[in-house]
Structure formats: structure tokens, C-alpha cells
Amino acid sequence: MTAPSPSAAGLRFLRPDIAAMRGYTPGEQVADCIKLNTNECAWPPSQRVFAALHGIGEAQLRKYPDPRARHLREVAAATYGVRADQVLAGNGSDDCLTILYRSLLGPGDRAACPWPTYGLYDDLAAIQGVAIEHVDWAKDWQLPSVLPRLGAKLVLLANPNNPSGTVVPVAELRRLADALDGILVVDEAYVDFCPGGSILPHLDAHPNLIVLRTFSKSYSLAGARLGLLFAAAPLVDAFMKVKDSYNVNVLTQLAGTAALEDQDHHRDLLRRTLAERARLERELARLGWTWPPSGANFLLCEVGSKAGDIYRGLKDRGLLVRWWDRPGLDSKLRITVGTPEQTDLLLKHLQELA
């Protein structure tokens, strides 16, 4: 053993569980690659977003932003048919998740989620020092019936799910919320790609329901970091105490408001994505690949033992898709819906590789 470097002497003050944890690995960000690996929107955001950023004034940058993002929340409330006091804005929906964990989970509390799903749910549990129970999805990505009986204070459910793209019907989620002695978080990052799939219209009926949305996918604003949390007003009030005081900067507040105010553009992004998803499905079917029905802007393709080789082959050709080197997922590729040109290129490479 070599002596630790002097600069590592401070490591002994870390929490032992933090020192031991691996940390969340974001999808690869490789320059000059076509990125079909992190489910960004294939087309750009509204021109109104750029106009808002170009109009930014000196005083807006110089002064602190509105700590409660009132105007953004009012526009969001009008867009989504809720009240502004039922909305909290976050620095991405990851920030909303962090606020939830810190507000709800103390020593001895537990979280639970169907598995596999968004890996960050696990990392946040580790950081909060609480256990999270994984329950395998039932056959064909159906809702596991055991969830209400786990004694978990917080149940997290991505709908559509990531990485499968599958959708649990709203009626089943409502029954789960009613049956649960705890909080149900429905993470609707991808729900705009699944018409009629949102539980948000039923928010008032379930005081233990929290719904998350993001601007990273259907609004094409992953770079700006904006998420929304919807919950009963008393819960939102409590979460306001836990979030960083000025968690959403003024630029992102302006960008998000402008994006919400251009619903024509938003509908256009959805229309294009769904059309290209349909075409991608037709073409991949010719390769003999299968995938569970997707309500998202990606497909989780069953590829078989060559999945890792195809992932690497595509990467060598400048095209990134998502592959996980772990049991249960290592035969699959998750492919984001791209532009028609990107789909053409993907199909061309796959014909050589698959």
C-alpha cells in the first residue's frame, strides 16, 4: 500500500456511506456524436425562448431571481389546469426529486419503486441515507400489485417508465394512490408523448399524489434545466422551505415561461416525434427487433446477445444509443427518436451491424 496523498487527508470527514457510493452516471455526452442516448427532443425549442433570452435586461441578471418563480408558476398553472399554489419549480425535475427526498425521508423511512426504472431514484436514497426497495415489474411491464403493502413512505413511479417506455393506465395509478399509506410520486417526464396518459387532471382527488414534469424532453430545453412539481398546496408550501432559496435562475424562468406560451410549437414537436417514432418502429420491425409498446420518445429494443457489440459499433460510427452492461438490460438498446435524417443514418449503420 502506498501512503495516501496529502490532498486526500480531508476524505476522512466524508460520511462513510457517501464515500462508499458510486454516484449516478449521466448518459454519455460526446462531442460531434449524434445523440440518441439521453432522450432529448430531436428538434429545437420555440423561437420565443430565444427571443426571451435576447431580451434579458441588465437588472434581471444583476438582481436575484424571484425565489418562488411566481410568473412561471402562474403560466404553468394556466397551461396545466391547476392553481399556482399547487406548482413548485425546480432546477430540473432532478431538483424536484431531491426536494421530495429531503422533505419526506428521515432516518428509518423507506422508499420503493418498480424496477428497472430511472436510476437516480436509487442514488437519491443513498444520499439521503435511507433504503429503497426494488420490486420487479409484473409480466409485460405491468404494475406490481405488492407496492401498497411494502410500508414505504414514498413510492416512485415513472410513467411512461424509463427505460422501458411503457405506460401504466391512469385508473391503476389512482387506485395505487388510494391504497397507499404514503406519498405516490408519478414522474411524468415523458407523458406528453402519450396522449391521455397523465394523472395530473386528478391531482385534487389525491392529497398524497405528487406529479413531476420536465422541460428537458417535450419542450426541448434540457440545457436550461427546468422541472415542475405538482402537489396539494400545503405540501408545496412545505417543499418551498426545503428547496434552495433561489433554485431556478432568471434565465430559465424566462425560457420556461416562453416555452409554455408557445403551445403551437409544443404540439408541433410532439407531432413530429410521434410521426418519427412510428416510422422508426416500422423500420426496426424489419430487423426482427421487438420492444414493449412505447408512450415515450424512445424504444427499448430487445436485441439479444449482440446488443453490446451493436452499441459499440454505432459509437465507433459516431452514433450514441444507450446500453447498460448489467443483467436484465444487457440484451437491450434504448434508442431515442431522432430526426428523419438521424433515423436514416441509424438504419444504415444497423443494416451493417445487426
Next chain:
Amino acid sequence: MTAPSPSAAGLRFLRPDIAAMRGYTPGEQVADCIKLNTNECAWPPSQRVFAALHGIGEAQLRKYPDPRARHLREVAAATYGVRADQVLAGNGSDDCLTILYRSLLGPGDRAACPWPTYGLYDDLAAIQGVAIEHVDWAKDWQLPSVLPRLGAKLVLLANPNNPSGTVVPVAELRRLADALDGILVVDEAYVDFCPGGSILPHLDAHPNLIVLRTFSKSYSLAGARLGLLFAAAPLVDAFMKVKDSYNVNVLTQLAGTAALEDQDHHRDLLRRTLAERARLERELARLGWTWPPSGANFLLCEVGSKAGDIYRGLKDRGLLVRWWDRPGLDSKLRITVGTPEQTDLLLKHLQELA
């Protein structure tokens, strides 16, 4: 007692300590007021910041930002004379503080700080579920000698201090770091207004030292939310696991980089602030007011029993300063250095009120 509203039914799932806490109160943000209450810079940020925001491309908003903010950290490292692996970027230095608390403090651990200081140190301890010990500053805002003997794993020290503006000499801080069996955080939010006051040049000598900087004050970018954390590389590595994956959005990364690259403008902001602080001091001395020597862009004025009345009178006249209705501070007003025109107006009102 009235029955709780149905929408409040989810509150029972909150952590009891979170339900009971009051939450941090940011300084008032009142429209159409002159704000000398939250220590923003009186002059606008660099024009290069606006140029960077005007040049933002579609792909930058559409895609996720660099999760590790590499380019910003490289420019910061070159600016501050450290290595990029000793820098972590945060969504404001409040985010850096949150990352620190979550990484370092588990059940049973304790923090400590001289008091009074930045109130957020307390709120973050409450959210993390740990105790924080307050130690009164020694006479004339000198460093309390007891700090190394408290058994605290994390000692927080704002230098210059807020709300006093007072400065602890670097040599004393270095002795404290050496004496401490824990981490010393020196929060240098205001240090640019105090030439020679930074401990950052000594980072390599103290593996348990963490230095925080913000762009909200001397770079006039409070609206953009950007803070930097400087520490030994192994600690920065660990903190990367705990921060939100994409905690700094692309707009703020670009704005911060542009601000760092215009050091001429930065020096100009400092020169103007120090000149106007000197003038404010000359004028307030004529009122018979006193304040401890300030190394920041504000003065904590000893005003006497009329402090609250003067605060309210100024607010009625459209001018906000900071006043705390609590023992030890209720005879004082904290006044941010403004533009010459704002100082003129402040003095005019004070002649009627003081």
C-alpha cells in the same frame, strides 16, 4: 379547532422536523423599489455576458449541459490560480453549501459557526437533521478561540462576514484550519471587495479547507445563480457524486465563463463599489452612525432604538435596506453600497428620518 382541509392530508408524511421548521427567508424582493437590502452589485455585469447569451445556439438548449461544467471550471481555475479538478460549480454558492452538508454530515455529526452570520447555515443544518452550534464572535467581531475545541465536523465561516462585513485575517484562518479536526468552510462571497483577504492562495496547504465564491456580488450575476467551490481534488470528486447531475444549466455556464473572461470589467465593478463605499462612509459618519470596518459591499450601521422606524420609513419612500427584528441586531441596519444616485437618495431620506 377546524378540521384540516382534505388537501392537507398529505402533510402527515413530512419529516416531523421539516414540518416544524420555519425555513429561510430571503431578503425582500419588492418591485419598483431601490434595493439596498440584498447586497447585489450596483452596476450591471459585463457586456460579454449578454453577447454570450445572445449567441446561444439551438443545440445548446436542446441538449443536456455538460454535467461537470468543464470549460467553466477550466477558465475559473486559470483565473484563480488553482487546478480545474479543485473546482466544483454550483447553482449558486447556496447549492455548494447544500452539497457540502449532504456529503459531510450524517446522523450525530455537528456543525458550528460564529454568530451572527449567514442564516442559511442554520436552515441547511435543520434540513440535514444535524445540530449546529453558534459561538458568539469575540469583541469587535474577532475570531472566537473556542472553535477548534467544539468537536464539530464542519465549521462555517463567512469572510468577510455577513451581516457585519468584518474580516478575519488569513493567517488566523490558516491557524484555525490547522487546529481543526474537521472541515473548515471559508465562504468568500464578498472577498473581492477586500483586496488581499482571500485564503484561496493557500488551498494546497490545507486538505481540510473549502473555499466558496459567488457570482452574485462582485460579478453582478445574482440572477444567473452561479457559485464555485474550491477544495482538494479528492473532496471535489466526492462532491460530484452528491450534486444534482446537471446542477448548472448551459446558460449560466456560458454567462459565468464570459464574466470570468472580462476581468477588466470585474476590476471596474470593484473600483466603483469601493469608491462609493468610501463616500457612503464619509456621509453616514456625519449622522453620527458607526459600523465595524467593512471588507464587503455593505455596512452594518449601529443606529440605535430608531433602527426599525428608519427601516420602515425608507421602505415607505421606496428604498429597501435590511433590518432584523431580533435581539442583538434590532438596533442595526445593513445597507448595500449603491450607485452614487442611490446613495444621494438614501442620504436625502435619512436626513428626514434619522
